Amino acid sequence: MTGLMLPKPCLNALPMGAHSVIAITDEALFETCGVRIAFTSREGGTSTGPYASLNTGDHVEDDLECVLHNRAIVLEAIGFAQAPLIVPNQVHGTDIARVSKASDVPAVAACVKEGIDAVMVETPGVGALLNFADCLPLIVVAPDGRFVVAHAGWRGALAGIAGKAVRLLAECGQDAGGFNAYIGPHIHSECFETSEEIARQFADAYGSDVLTDSRHISLARAVMVDLVRAGMSQDRIADAGICTVCNSDRYFSYRAAGGVCGRHAAVAIREEGSLC
Numbered sequence: 001m002t003g004l005m006l007p008k009p010c011l012n013a014l015p016m017g018a019h020s021v022i023a024i025t026d027e028a029l030f031e032t033c034g035v036r037i038a039f040t041s042r043e044g045g046t047s048t049g050p051y052a053s054l055n056t057g058d059h060v061e062d063d064l065e066c067v068l069h070n071r072a073i074v075l076e077a078i079g080f081a082q083a084p085l086i087v088p089n090q091v092h093g094t095d096i097a098r099v100s101k102a103s104d105v106p107a108v109a110a111c112v113k114e115g116i117d118a119v120m121v122e123t124p125g126v127g128a129l130l131n132f133a134d135c136l137p138l139i140v141v142a143p144d145g146r147f148v149v150a151h152a153g154w155r156g157a158l159a160g161i162a163g164k165a166v167r168l169l170a171e172c173g174q175d176a177g178g179f180n181a182y183i184g185p186h187i188h189s190e191c192f193e194t195s196e197e198i199a200r201q202f203a204d205a206y207g208s209d210v211l212t213d214s215r216h217i218s219l220a221r222a223v224m225v226d227l228v229r230a231g232m233s234q235d236r237i238a239d240a241g242i243c244t245v246c247n248s249d250r251y252f253s254y255r256a257a258g259g260v261c262g263r264h265a266a267v268a269i270r271e272e273g274s275l276c
């Protein structure tokens with residue numbers, strides 16, 4: 001199946017659902033091929049304190065009932081209440097889990113709890129949700145409606161998880177030049193001071209343009225270089241352009257919170273019976 005041509009990626013923050021969830025999404029993508037992508041913010045959930053309010057991470061000592069309720073709120077907001085959801089425990093690796101058919105869900109849902117940082121979904125009606133608080137959320141969508149949701153912290157970005165996601169999606173014979181990629185809110189270079197050694201490794205891997213000085217890395221630029229090397233077109237990569245540290249009132253930020261905070265989500269799902 002070759003699929004149709006996706007619209008150029010375009011991200012906008014919209015209120016979604018009954019709980020005032022504010023999610024960054026691509027409406028034209030959904031209208032064209034039935035794939036709903038969303039980067040959630042802190043708004044619209046039931047958690048309190050440092051987790052207020054839409055925390056979707058279940059590994060941060062928040063009340064589990066609130067977390068599960070929050071995930072249900074996210075699904076309702078994006079129009080897929082009750083859909084099965086794959087939620088990995090993230091471990092800063094580059095492995096990618098794969099859901100090829102609905103019957104894969106129970107086994108994959110259990111397997112990703114052992115630790116994985118990306119999920120490819122090839123079947124409609126199954127969502128993938130990953131959790132973030134400064135690391136870079138990446139969603140790549142192919143014209144046939146398959147997608148990968150990936151977690152790129154500095155380790156994953158350096159190890160090439162973005163390019164790996166594109167190459168896996170392209171394995172079915174699709175031209176990566178027609179894929180769309182979406183980069184969600186994450187820590188920007190001005191707030192991301194690291195060691196000169198790590199910065200050097202990024203420059204060696206992706207070119208010196210990914211550094212803003214000897215200690216500051218642009219994760220987005222590194223991921224973009226990786227995506228383009230894997231065959232994507234630069235004009236099909238959209239960046240929400242939001243720094244989580246500078247906007248910790250609206251997004252969870254591990255650095256801004258000193259380590260105790262919730263997680264916002266990157267989620268994607270394809271409508272049953274969509275054209276592609």
Ligand SMILES: [Zn+2]
Pocket residue numbers: 187188190191243244245246247
């Ligand atoms: Zn910042």
